[in-house]
Structure formats: structure tokens, C-alpha cells
Amino acid sequence: MTQSAIAVIGAGMIGAAHAFGYKVNIDRFSSRLDRLRLKTVCDGNGELAASMAASWGFETVAADWKDVLDDPEIGIVSICLPNFLHAEVTLAALAAGKHVICEKPLALDATTAGNIYAASKAASTVSATVFNYRRIPAVAAIQRLIGNGEIGDLVNALVQYESEYAADPDLPHSWRYERDRAGPGALLDLGTHAVDVARFLCGEVEEIAGAIATISVKQRFLPAGASIGHNHVELSTESRPVDNDDVMSALLRFRNGCQGTFLASRVAVGMGNSLTIAITGTKGAVRYSSRLPAQYEIARFDGSGQSPFAIVANSPALPFARLLPVPHDGVAIGYAEVFGFMIHEFLDAIAKGEPMTNGSILDGLRASEILDAIQQAADTNQPTTVKHAAA
Structure with missing residues (x-):
């Protein structure tokens, strides 16, 4: 054993x-x-x-x-x-x-x-x-209601992950800014989450209709000593070029006919560390922002020409509530707690001797396939079909 x-x-x-x-x-x-x-x-x-x-x-x-x-x-x-x-x-x-x-x-x-x-x-x-973003109770609830057909056939989706950590040009150079070691920049570091959330909510991506990459901070100084995460440290006088993207945007076509707008940025001033989702269907729409983690919003088409959004707050009825120390209406969910939900699923799969299905290695592969296609579309300025390996 x-x-x-x-x-x-x-x-x-x-x-x-x-x-x-x-x-x-x-x-x-x-x-x-x-x-x-x-x-x-x-x-x-x-x-x-x-x-x-x-x-x-x-x-x-x-x-x-x-x-x-x-x-x-x-x-x-x-x-x-x-x-x-x-x-x-x-x-x-x-x-x-x-x-x-x-x-x-x-x-x-x-x-x-x-x-x-x-x-x-x-x-x-x-x-x-x-x-881990699949385990945000609001995001998991949105996935469930989309699956139940509550907003109808999906028409368009906006998924963007905006972070400010690299906006400061005085942050030290690290492996994150080298394409050989980090791969694409914001696309891989942040866009992996956005791509996975897009798949989780809207299904498989078949084509990248176009993509644009930008490097806004073109060089950074090496740290004088060890550096951890995105912390400021003393800088040396030696600099290195940044050769992967600070911002990547793309247009997506999903297998079910939905179209998508994707954005990943590590230089989004004022955005901190924000995941934003807005999805429209034939019967309604949903939206979520990690800046308001205790809720999501839903609008249902009523034919009046005005279909207002209603706030759905966190409650004991939402996914993962049973694992919370305070499973009460409207209580916000923290980043670390979502990691706790993920590790719980991982340990539960181990205890049962069953495969991990919600965030599997196959999910990691599918995200990589989409990211490769986005990078190719940006490099060639041409639409790119996502190449899906057999499962």
C-alpha cells in the first residue's frame, strides 16, 4: 500500500x-x-x-x-x-x-x-x-447552472485574469521573464487559470481566431541576492531582457458554438489579482469577479427589454460549503480556503482509490493545447486550430 x-x-x-x-x-x-x-x-x-x-x-x-x-x-x-x-x-x-x-x-x-x-x-x-479556481463556490455554482441549461445555449464568454505583480519595472528579473524557463509569460503563468475556467464553464475550445501579445517592461535588473515570489529585493547593476509576454489577448471558438474573449495580463495596474467571468446565453447571463468572492450575479431573460442582474450570495447551498468553518450566507471565501477544497478532493480520490476528475492531468493537457494554440496565433498572426491529443 x-x-x-x-x-x-x-x-x-x-x-x-x-x-x-x-x-x-x-x-x-x-x-x-x-x-x-x-x-x-x-x-x-x-x-x-x-x-x-x-x-x-x-x-x-x-x-x-x-x-x-x-x-x-x-x-x-x-x-x-x-x-x-x-x-x-x-x-x-x-x-x-x-x-x-x-x-x-x-x-x-x-x-x-x-x-x-x-x-x-x-x-x-x-x-x-x-x-484551484474551479473550487470557488460561486464558480462551481455557475458551472452547475450552465450544465442545467439555466441560461440556455451559450453565446459568448469573457474570461480574463488580470494581475499587477509585474507592473513595477523595479521588480527583479527572474525565471518568470524568460521564455526558455517560464514558457509564455502572462499567458502561461496566469492564462492557464483563465483557459481552464473557460473550459470548465463553456466546454472545449476548438480554434483561436486571433491573438495579440505585448511586452511592456522590456528589461529587468537581476536581484543582488535571493528573491522569492513577487517581492521587492535589492537589485544588482546587471539587467536581462524580458522575452515573454506581459499581456496576451485572444478570440476563442468553443466546440458548442460559443465565442470567447480571453485576456491574461501581469501588468494590469490597479487590478491586484483578479479573475473576471461574464457569460451570456440565450436565456440569461452570469458574471463573477474574484474581487467580490462571496457572490455571483445572474440575469434571466424575461422579454421586457430589461433583464436586471440579481446577486446570489454564498450560502450553505453552494458547492464546498460543508468544508467551511463558517458556512453562512454572504461570508466571503478566501484564496487559501479554496486550496483546502482542492486538497480535500485530492485526498478523497486517494482514499477511494479513484482517479482525480476535477482538475486532472488530462485537464492540464487540454489547457496546454489551448495555450500552445494561442501562442501560435500570436506568433503567426493567423487563426489556429487547437490540436487535441486523444484521451
Whole structure:
């Protein structure tokens, strides 16, 4: 039987989100997963690993992810590394017989994501891609009502992810600004979430009718020392060019006939970290903003020429409410709590011995295929068909 000790590989800001997700769920699964516990934090930065281990109650730290995969007690692994390391470590974790959940993007390109998907099908363990925005109760509720036909046939969709983290030209250069290591910039880093939400709500994307990429901050100075996440640090006098996009926009055609407008920006001044959704159907429309996380809005066509939006607040009837400490009408849902919902689904799949279906490796592959097509459309200034590998 696969052991149930947990390791988080990567002690940056997103690694802490995974640690939180496990921490709030361990007692819920203690009777279903033997000796489930936080075992190891792994990071090349020993000080960072030790700090995260102390904060969340991990037993040990490691500097090399290969040592984590060699540990026979560790059966559950979260991969929270820079984009260019996701594929290598995920493939190795699957080969080592671990249950694995990998941060988005699954890979830098669809070909590599396809290799991971093939490995996941051959493995006997549970595997998943991190698509936490599917677990926002309002977003999950919108998906349910669209599936029930409550707004009719889908006509058009707007999905955009706008962040401000790279708007400051004085932030240091890092792997995020190098196409060789990060892949596309805002498109891959943020657009992966927007693309997955678009698929989750509106179905498969068949074509990219057009796309435009922009690099607005064309070079950045290297940090004088170590840097974490999007933090300001002392800068050196040496600079590097930015060679991946700060902004990417695209027009999408969905298989069901719906058309879509997509935007990913990491230089959206004033937007903080915002996911915006607006979907119109033949019977109504829905919209959601992560800036108002405790609600979504719905308008139903009534033939009057004016169909006002009504606010639907979070309530115990919405998805995931049973996992909340305060499942009360209108109480906002935090970013970390959504990670808790995701980890709960992951651990539940492990306990049941069933595949992860809501944010699977296949979902990661499908997102990669769409992202590749958006990048190709931007590079060629031509419409691009999304190439879907066989499932």
C-alpha cells in the first residue's frame, strides 16, 4: 500500500498554500489514510524550507527532490516548483509510485504535457493538476447552472485574469521573464487559470481566431541576492531582457458554438489579482469577479427589454460549503480556503482509490493545447486550430 506521508516540493508562496490545504484536511482523513502527516518540505533554499516546515509542522526538510522521491514513507507529493521543473519532477514522482498534484502549468508545452498524461494513465496512483479556481463556490455554482441549461445555449464568454505583480519595472528579473524557463509569460503563468475556467464553464475550445501579445517592461535588473515570489529585493547593476509576454489577448471558438474573449495580463495596474467571468446565453447571463468572492450575479431573460442582474450570495447551498468553518450566507471565501477544497478532493480520490476528475492531468493537457494554440496565433498572426491529443 502506498504510504501516506506528505511532501511539498518547493517552499515558496504557493508551497505554503499547499501546506495550508493539507493542514486543514489531515484530521478529516486520519481514519481513511493511514499515518497521514506532514513529513517533508523540500527546497534548495534551506532557510526557506526550515521556515515553512516550522510554520506548518513538517517533520523534516530536504534540499534535493530526488531524496523526497526515494523516501519510502512519502506517498503524497505536491510539486510547487518553477514552471520549467514541473514536467521533470512530475514524471519522476509518477515513476516512483507517488500520488502527485502538480502546480499549473503542467508543462511548458502541450507535447511535454502529453508525455505526463501518458505516464499518469500508466501509473496506479492518483495525479492532478492544480486548478484551484474551479473550487470557488460561486464558480462551481455557475458551472452547475450552465450544465442545467439555466441560461440556455451559450453565446459568448469573457474570461480574463488580470494581475499587477509585474507592473513595477523595479521588480527583479527572474525565471518568470524568460521564455526558455517560464514558457509564455502572462499567458502561461496566469492564462492557464483563465483557459481552464473557460473550459470548465463553456466546454472545449476548438480554434483561436486571433491573438495579440505585448511586452511592456522590456528589461529587468537581476536581484543582488535571493528573491522569492513577487517581492521587492535589492537589485544588482546587471539587467536581462524580458522575452515573454506581459499581456496576451485572444478570440476563442468553443466546440458548442460559443465565442470567447480571453485576456491574461501581469501588468494590469490597479487590478491586484483578479479573475473576471461574464457569460451570456440565450436565456440569461452570469458574471463573477474574484474581487467580490462571496457572490455571483445572474440575469434571466424575461422579454421586457430589461433583464436586471440579481446577486446570489454564498450560502450553505453552494458547492464546498460543508468544508467551511463558517458556512453562512454572504461570508466571503478566501484564496487559501479554496486550496483546502482542492486538497480535500485530492485526498478523497486517494482514499477511494479513484482517479482525480476535477482538475486532472488530462485537464492540464487540454489547457496546454489551448495555450500552445494561442501562442501560435500570436506568433503567426493567423487563426489556429487547437490540436487535441486523444484521451
